[in-house]
Amino acid sequence: RLARTAAMSSPPLLPAQRLDAAGRAHVDYRAVALLAAPLMANSAVQSVLNLTDTWFVGRLSTTATAAMSSIYWVILCAIILLGGVSMAVQS
The missing domain is CATH 1.20.5 (Single alpha-helices involved in coiled-coils or other helix-helix interfaces)
Structure with a gap:
């Protein structure tokens, strides 16, 4: 019982980790997706720019x-x- 109380009072280890009513840790996938979306968009834009550069050089x-x-x-x-x-x- 003491370990459960200590676990409930301690802060979560990860920013997207939430504790439910029973004190069990769960990952908030919405928070993870909101954090990852700009990084994925940046990678997609960089890939398009690299492809465009290659296309222009390929025309030379x-x-x-x-x-x-x-x-x-x-x-x-x-x-x-x-x-x-x-x-x-x-x-």
Whole structure:
């Protein structure tokens, strides 16, 4: 009984976690969806922009498309490395 009282008085571990009347933790999926929706929209817009860039470069020549795709991995590695460094510095 003491553990149940302690569980009911302690704050939830996750922002979307809610306690029901019995003190059991449940995930509020609406809160998760509201949090994830802008991130999903951002990813969708970024994909459309990348596709548009590739289409425009593809209209120039196949060599230009090959050049763009060959530098992609270098740019991706730089973004991942710098993103990791920035997260390490912030924490």
